[in-house]
Structures are given as structure tokens and as C-alpha cells.
Amino acid sequence: MQMDERKRKILRAIVQDYIATAEPIGSRTIARKFDLGVSSATIRNEMADLEELGFIEQPYTSAGRIPSDAGYRYFVDCLMDPQELNAEEMEIIERESSKRINELQEVIAHTGKLLSELTNLTSLVLGPHKGKSTFGKMHFLPYQPGQVIMVIVKENGAVENHILDVGENLSAEELQHVAEVFNQKMRGYSISQVKRSMLHEIYSELSRQRLLIDNAMDMLRAILDGKEEDERIHLGGTLNMLNQPEFKDLAKVKTLFKVFEDNEPLKKLLTPRQEGLNVTIGGENTLKEFRDCSLISATYKVNGLTIGAVGVLGPTRMDYAKVIAIVDFMTRSMTEILTRRRR
Amino acid sequence: MQMDERKRKILRAIVQDYIATAEPIGSRTIARKFDLGVSSATIRNEMADLEELGFIEQPYTSAGRIPSDAGYRYFVDCLMDPQELNAEEMEIIERESSKRINELQEVIAHTGKLLSELTNLTSLVLGPHKGKSTFGKMHFLPYQPGQVIMVIVKENGAVENHILDVGENLSAEELQHVAEVFNQKMRGYSISQVKRSMLHEIYSELSRQRLLIDNAMDMLRAILDGKEEDERIHLGGTLNMLNQPEFKDLAKVKTLFKVFEDNEPLKKLLTPRQEGLNVTIGGENTLKEFRDCSLISATYKVNGLTIGAVGVLGPTRMDYAKVIAIVDFMTRSMTEILTRRRR
DNA sequence: TGTTAGCACTCTACCTCGATGAGTGCTAAC
DNA sequence: GTTAGCACTCATCGAGGTAGAGTGCTAACA
Known part of the structure; x- marks a missing residue:
């Protein structure tokens, strides 16, 4: 059996309607709502075919049909009209982006907030990974008696400071000497590479x-081994999930939110299999807790280098065209902001 | 009408049973479960009195009784047996506390985690407020060409660093000069005190x-005006709320979690009206979203100075004796850890 | 006078049952 | 190939009915 134009039209109608209403839809309703020029009986026959092809399914006998994962997949790949952001969304983004943003943390928080507000779904933002943490340079600055500020510049340019006990009072010269020795021996090494010798x-x-x-x-x-704050996934709009009818069941909410609490799986999920935009639908997801969800993710770049990713998570029944447009736009915008920031 | 010993016993039985079962309890069940030496009819009469006194209430006619806010209050103030932590809890805390903890952030995260795990409720931790942010000292360190690391030591001892553009290449001497001028003029001033002159x-x-x-x-x-990260409320075990039968209603969960997203009201809630341990029951709460919740909070000190607070939030039907014991213990433990950390 | 047994009454939770309606698959006519 | 018609299915919803827990009141009892 092959997909023909009419089957495609009907599948598109089913997906679009289900995205909008979250209710199974039957042949008669399709005939009424969408002007396909054929009767409900014909649609019924076609729907039987679509079910056999695996694109739609019935929650139970004599209910309407809903799209299957494969149906969504076909929709996203072949049926969906690419969508532009509408004026209102444009305006929100414009207004928000005009705010002055300095720190990376702010860009991340800001992007996540915007993503979840525009989509009414949950946003995930993975900050730029900074690469291997290797020792760059060390400085000491005076602090309290018996303590100094140790400033560490990692080789990737990140700067951290920590208070250090120095025991007896050391002179500025001695401190400088210590720093110089460290700088000489350790530059470019990670902690695991530091040999006994x-x-x-x-x-x-x-x-x-x-x-x-x-x-x-x-x-x-601690510094070189430790988890970077930037490597955490920043979630936004998790509560939006509660507005989705598929999460009116408290047990589902619980398992979903449980996953949100654990950083690693999310990170793995968001770390892109390939550059650019990815759509992962329902069961395609590696996390079984997300088998009723879809994830639209995309990478962003600084100076041509892919350094992080953002995503939007929602029920499989999400408005793919719109969310894809938004995610696409936001990664572009993020790339731009971050590139502008660089001097 | 006065409270007598028997009324007290009955009220205690009602509160304890309701805390354990979350079900309204009737006179017959009390007579069976608790050995009060009187019949259910007598208990019935006493319960009518207790209701008139405002300590218990009926969800509907011919249901059992449940404690009112006033009932819980009387229980906490007059009826409750102070409780010690049990062996298992002791062991958990011992084991956890033996881990080496350095940073303040870790102490906070750790305390919150422990609190929520031990109580199966939601923990709130307010980091130490550092007082007014006033300028202490400034240093410059070399970074990239055209950029330097500016290290700011605030007067309260906090250290921050930021990358700064310096435009043309300035010599080390020039930079030091700039720092010295700033250090001379600004020490002890907050941003709002910086005059045009x-x-x-x-x-x-x-x-x-x-x-x-x-x-x-x-x-x-930005640094001196900005919100301190430490002044944020750190929440732990928010998901525990979903296990409470009083939050099987999704709408309630939504409003509750909405409050969790906003820092300021929580901060106000936790900022103690008085030192030491506070118990706020149901409607005593200023936040209307928490009118079905109780908050056990307590302050902790460093060197005799009250600098922060922790709290445990749960349904009014919480195990007050146990939670109070845990919160009390944890603030002591926190005070100790933080004091030890100080040299 | 305080306590208790007995009883009528109330109200929720739960079950069953039938009606309703949306939807299906099949068949036969167009 | 398309459509009308029809018998059938199944979730949803409301009505009615029962069980059970609990109450308040009254009258008897110590």
C-alpha cells in the first residue's frame, strides 16, 4: 500500500486536529471540519489504510484515531508547512533581546525563559561546554592575615577565585615565587595528567x-575536576507541562519531574547527535520517561564552533511547525548575541 | 468551657491519628484505637465540645473530625511530646556530615537535601545574608591583550572577578595606579553612596x-547592586509534596509550585520574625497559597550572629514533633559546620 | 451528675445500569 | 471507486440504590 495525495491530506488533517484539540478524531468529524470533497465513508476507508500503515491508531475500539509516533514523524518530515513566527512573537523577542545582556548565565536564563514562554512548553538550555579543564595561570592576591586569594585562569580562559590558607604569613615575594613555579610546571595540564614526578x-x-x-x-x-556550572541543563517552564492534558495524571507528572531533577540524562539527551535542528518524537527518545514527549533541539555556535544546545520538550502532540520555527529562531538569536559579546 | 485532661487526651489522639492516616477520625475509632477508658459516646460528647472550642472540625456532616489550625496550634504548644531523632536518622546525619564540605554553597545544598530526605517534605534554605555590599578593595591581573581580570573584594570579604576591557594597552603600573585611586576613594562605600563629587x-x-x-x-x-546568589532560597525535595495525599489535586500542585518559582515571597516567609525555632500553621501563614501548609523554620548562626534560616514546608497535617526535632538538629549542625569552617 | 447504650438520621463513596453518542467495519447500491 | 445505510462497540454520564462510618439525641444506669 502506498501513500497517495488523499491519504496525505487526511493524515495531515488528523495530526493538525489532534494537535489542536487533544481529542481523537473520527471520519465524520474530518469530513465536516476539513473540506476534502469526499464523504466520511471514503475517509473511513482511507483511515483504515493509514492505520494499517502504522501512521494512526485507536485508543480503543470505536474511538476516533490519533497519530502514532510514525504518523508524527511522517507529518514532520513530509506534510508540515514550514512556519514563520507571527508578529506578536516577533515583537516579544525583539523587545526582550533589546535588553542589555552581559553574562553568559543571563543569556542562558533569558533564552530558556523566552523559549518556554513562547511555546508554553518546557525549555532546556545547555550552556557552552568549555572543553577540558586545564591549568592556565595562577595568581595570589592579599586577603586576610594568614589567607590569600588564589585566582586561577584556566587555559580556556575561565577565571575562578578561592580563599586559601597559607599558614604562616608569607611575603608577597614568596607567594609570587610559588605561583611562578606552578605556572611553569602545570600550564596546559589537567589534574589527571599531573604526574607524581x-x-x-x-x-x-x-x-x-x-x-x-x-x-x-x-x-x-576541585576546580579542574569539578563540574562546570555551565554544563548544567537549565530548565524553564517546567510547570507548563501541568497545563498539558496528557499530564493531568499525577503519576505521570511525578515521573516526568523526577527526570527533570537529574542532570545527566537530560544532558545526554540534549547533546546533539548532529548539528543543527533535531526532532525526536515519542518512542524515538532514549529516555523511557519521555516516550510520550517530543524534543525539538538545536545547537548554537560561537565563531563557527558548536558549543551548546537548546531544546523544547512537550507532549508528542505539540505544534511542531511552530516550535521548530521558534527553536530555530532562538538558536540563531543566541548565536548572534554570544558572537556580539565576543570582542 | 475549659480544656480538661480528657479533652486534651482526645485532641491529642485526633491529631496524632490524622497525622498518621490523613483520614478523618470518628468517636468509635478513637475508642477502639486509643485506650482512654471511656465509651465512644462519651468521646462523642467531648468531641462536640472540642468542635465548639474550635480545635477540630468536620469536613461534612457525619464524617469524622479533623484538627483545625487552632487544634494543631494547641497540639504543638501544649500536647506534643518532644521527640528525639531515632537511630536511623542519627546515622544518616552522621554519615552525611562526615563528608568534607568546603564551600558555603555545598553546605546549603547539603542541608537542604538532608532536610527534605529526612522529613519527606520540602526544604527551604536561606543562605547567609552578607549585609550591605560595600566596596572593599580592587585588584587587576593580566589576562588577554586589551583585557584584564578585575578582582573585587567586598568589605564583607566576598571576592568576585570579572573580565574588563581596557581599550588601549595599559601598563601594569597604570593599572595599579587606577586600582589604588579606586581603593582610596571608594573603600566602605556602596554604589548608592557614590556621589557625583x-x-x-x-x-x-x-x-x-x-x-x-x-x-x-x-x-x-552590577556587582554591588546585584542580587547575591546566597540570598536566594534553595528548595529541596519539592517533589515530595506530590506524595502527600493533600496534593493529589493537580490544581493545588500547580498553585503551590508556582509559588516555589518566585523567590521573594519565600524569602519573606523564611526571614524569621524571631530567632530560634518558629512554627507557622496553616492560615497563620501570610502566603494564601500556603494556607494548607505548615512551615517549621529556624535560624542558624555563625559566631553568635544570626545569618540565615532553614525551613521545612509540608501539609498542616505533618509530624510536628519529628520535623521540629530535625529542623532543630540541622540548624545546630549547620551552625557547627559553618563555625568550624571559619578560622 | 456523668457515663453509656441504643437508635434514627445523614452523608459520602461506590456500584450498577441504562441511555447517549461518537465512531467503526461491512455490505450493497450507485 | 464512492457512498449510504446499518449493526455493532465502547467510553461517558447521570440516576438510583446500597453500605458504612459517623453523628446527635434520648433515656437508662451507677
Whole structure:
């Protein structure tokens, strides 16, 4: 059996109607609502075919039909009209984007908020991964008696500071010396690459500042090994899910929100299999908790390099055309903002 | 009408049973479950009195009784046996506390997690407020060409760093000079206290580094004016609420979670009216969304100074004795950890 | 006078049952 | 190939009926 134009029209009608109403739709309603020029009986026959092809299914005998995952997939790939953002959405984005945004965190928070507000769904934003954390440079600054500020510049340019105990009062010269030794030996190394021999060398050159070095190494371990805040998934509009009729069941809400609490699976989900825009529908999802959901995700770039991703999660019954348009637009906008920020 | 010993016993039985079962309880069940030495008819009479006194109420005619807010209040104030943590809880806390915790953020996250796990309720933790943000000291460190790291030490000891454009390449000496001028003029001032005259002085002393100063001032404004991350309420175990029978209604969940998304009201709620432990029951709550909830909150100290608070939020039907014991213990533990951290 | 047994009454939760209506598949006519 | 007609299915909804928990009142009892 083949898909012909009429079957396509009917499938499109079913998907569109179900997206709009969340109710199964029957042949008679299709005949009434959509002007296909054939009777409900004909549509009925075609629907039987569509069911056999796996594109639609019945929740129970003598209910209407709803699209299957495969049906949504066919819709997204072959039937959907690409959509532009409407004037209102454009205006919201314009207005929001005109606000001055400095920090990366703000861009992320902002993008997530906008995404979830425009789609009425849940947004996921993965901040730019900064690559391997390797040691760049170390500085010491005076703080309280017996304590200094250690400023670490990682090789990727990230800067962090931490308070460090130095035990006895060390002079500025001594501190500078310690920093220089570290800078010389460790530049470009990650913590796991620090060999025993390297440590030996540092200790032997700085035998007197043992406490300081121990503390500094502890701190470096924590900094270079630690999870980057930016690698967390930022969720927005999780409550929007509660407005979806498919989540009027409390048990479903619970399992869904449980997944939201755990960062790693989400990160894996969002880390793109390929660049650009991805649509993952229902059961295509690797997370079984999301088998009733679809995810529209896309990557964004800075200076031509893909460094992060955003996504919108909703029930499989989501307005694909609109959400795709929004996600596409937002990643472009994000790329632009982040590129502008760079000097 | 007066409360006598028997009324007290009956009220205690009602509260305890309702806390355990979440079901209204009737006179016969009380007579069976609790050995009060009187018949159900007598208990019935007493219950009529208790209802008249406002301590219990009927959801509908011929249902059992449940405690009213006033009933819980009387229970907490007069009837409740103070409770010790049990062995299992002790062990969990011991085990968790033995982990090495460095950063304040970790202490907060950790406390929240523990609180929500032990109580199966939602925890709220308000980090230590750091007082007014006033300028302490400024440093510059080399970064990329045309950019420097500006390290700001606030007067309360907090340290932050930010990347700053400096326009033309400035020498280390020039940068140090700029920092010195700022340090001299601004120490101890908040942004709102910076007068036009002060700015004039700075500009006139540093006429050549106009761009740097503008950028630095922008940054200072953002840093000193900005919300402290620590002043956010950290929520833990919000999903636990979904396990409470009183939140099997989706609409209630929605309004509750909506409140969780907004920081300010929660902050106000947790900011203690008085030191030590507070119990706020149902309608005593200022937030109308929490009128079915109770909040057990307590402050914690560092070096004798009250600097933050934690709380546990649950349905009014919560195990007050246990939660109070846990919150009390955790604030003590938190005080201890934070004091130990201080040198 | 306080306590208790007994009883009529109330009200929810739950079940059953039939009506309703949307929808289907099949068949035969066009 | 298309359509009208028809018997059939099944979820939903409301009505009615029952069970059970609980109450308040009254009268008897110690």
C-alpha cells in the first residue's frame, strides 16, 4: 500500500486536529471540519489504510484515531508547512533581546525563559561546554592575615577565585615565587595528567611552603575536576507541562519531574547527535520517561564552533511547525548575541 | 468551657491519628484505637465540645473530625511530646556530615537535601545574608591583550572577578595606579553612596583611562547592586509534596509550585520574625497559597550572629514533633559546620 | 451528675445500569 | 471507486440504590 495525495491530506488533517484539540478524531468529524470533497465513508476507508500503515491508531475500539509516533514523524518530515513566527512573537523577542545582556548565565536564563514562554512548553538550555579543564595561570592576591586569594585562569580562559590558607604569613615575594613555579610546571595540564614526578619537582622547589602547596593542590583538584556550572541543563517552564492534558495524571507528572531533577540524562539527551535542528518524537527518545514527549533541539555556535544546545520538550502532540520555527529562531538569536559579546 | 485532661487526651489522639492516616477520625475509632477508658459516646460528647472550642472540625456532616489550625496550634504548644531523632536518622546525619564540605554553597545544598530526605517534605534554605555590599578593595591581573581580570573584594570579604576591557594597552603600573585611586576613594562605600563629587575626583585623577574607569564603574554597579546568589532560597525535595495525599489535586500542585518559582515571597516567609525555632500553621501563614501548609523554620548562626534560616514546608497535617526535632538538629549542625569552617 | 447504650438520621463513596453518542467495519447500491 | 445505510462497540454520564462510618439525641444506669 502506498501513500497517495488523499491519504496525505487526511493524515495531515488528523495530526493538525489532534494537535489542536487533544481529542481523537473520527471520519465524520474530518469530513465536516476539513473540506476534502469526499464523504466520511471514503475517509473511513482511507483511515483504515493509514492505520494499517502504522501512521494512526485507536485508543480503543470505536474511538476516533490519533497519530502514532510514525504518523508524527511522517507529518514532520513530509506534510508540515514550514512556519514563520507571527508578529506578536516577533515583537516579544525583539523587545526582550533589546535588553542589555552581559553574562553568559543571563543569556542562558533569558533564552530558556523566552523559549518556554513562547511555546508554553518546557525549555532546556545547555550552556557552552568549555572543553577540558586545564591549568592556565595562577595568581595570589592579599586577603586576610594568614589567607590569600588564589585566582586561577584556566587555559580556556575561565577565571575562578578561592580563599586559601597559607599558614604562616608569607611575603608577597614568596607567594609570587610559588605561583611562578606552578605556572611553569602545570600550564596546559589537567589534574589527571599531573604526574607524581611533577608534584615532586614542585615540592622540592618549594619545600618551605608545604601547607600552601597542599591547600593549593586540593583546590586545583576541585576546580579542574569539578563540574562546570555551565554544563548544567537549565530548565524553564517546567510547570507548563501541568497545563498539558496528557499530564493531568499525577503519576505521570511525578515521573516526568523526577527526570527533570537529574542532570545527566537530560544532558545526554540534549547533546546533539548532529548539528543543527533535531526532532525526536515519542518512542524515538532514549529516555523511557519521555516516550510520550517530543524534543525539538538545536545547537548554537560561537565563531563557527558548536558549543551548546537548546531544546523544547512537550507532549508528542505539540505544534511542531511552530516550535521548530521558534527553536530555530532562538538558536540563531543566541548565536548572534554570544558572537556580539565576543570582542 | 475549659480544656480538661480528657479533652486534651482526645485532641491529642485526633491529631496524632490524622497525622498518621490523613483520614478523618470518628468517636468509635478513637475508642477502639486509643485506650482512654471511656465509651465512644462519651468521646462523642467531648468531641462536640472540642468542635465548639474550635480545635477540630468536620469536613461534612457525619464524617469524622479533623484538627483545625487552632487544634494543631494547641497540639504543638501544649500536647506534643518532644521527640528525639531515632537511630536511623542519627546515622544518616552522621554519615552525611562526615563528608568534607568546603564551600558555603555545598553546605546549603547539603542541608537542604538532608532536610527534605529526612522529613519527606520540602526544604527551604536561606543562605547567609552578607549585609550591605560595600566596596572593599580592587585588584587587576593580566589576562588577554586589551583585557584584564578585575578582582573585587567586598568589605564583607566576598571576592568576585570579572573580565574588563581596557581599550588601549595599559601598563601594569597604570593599572595599579587606577586600582589604588579606586581603593582610596571608594573603600566602605556602596554604589548608592557614590556621589557625583567622588566620581569627579576619580575622573580628574585618572583622566587618561576614561574607558577603563567607565567599564569598571559599570561592573561595580552590577556587582554591588546585584542580587547575591546566597540570598536566594534553595528548595529541596519539592517533589515530595506530590506524595502527600493533600496534593493529589493537580490544581493545588500547580498553585503551590508556582509559588516555589518566585523567590521573594519565600524569602519573606523564611526571614524569621524571631530567632530560634518558629512554627507557622496553616492560615497563620501570610502566603494564601500556603494556607494548607505548615512551615517549621529556624535560624542558624555563625559566631553568635544570626545569618540565615532553614525551613521545612509540608501539609498542616505533618509530624510536628519529628520535623521540629530535625529542623532543630540541622540548624545546630549547620551552625557547627559553618563555625568550624571559619578560622 | 456523668457515663453509656441504643437508635434514627445523614452523608459520602461506590456500584450498577441504562441511555447517549461518537465512531467503526461491512455490505450493497450507485 | 464512492457512498449510504446499518449493526455493532465502547467510553461517558447521570440516576438510583446500597453500605458504612459517623453523628446527635434520648433515656437508662451507677
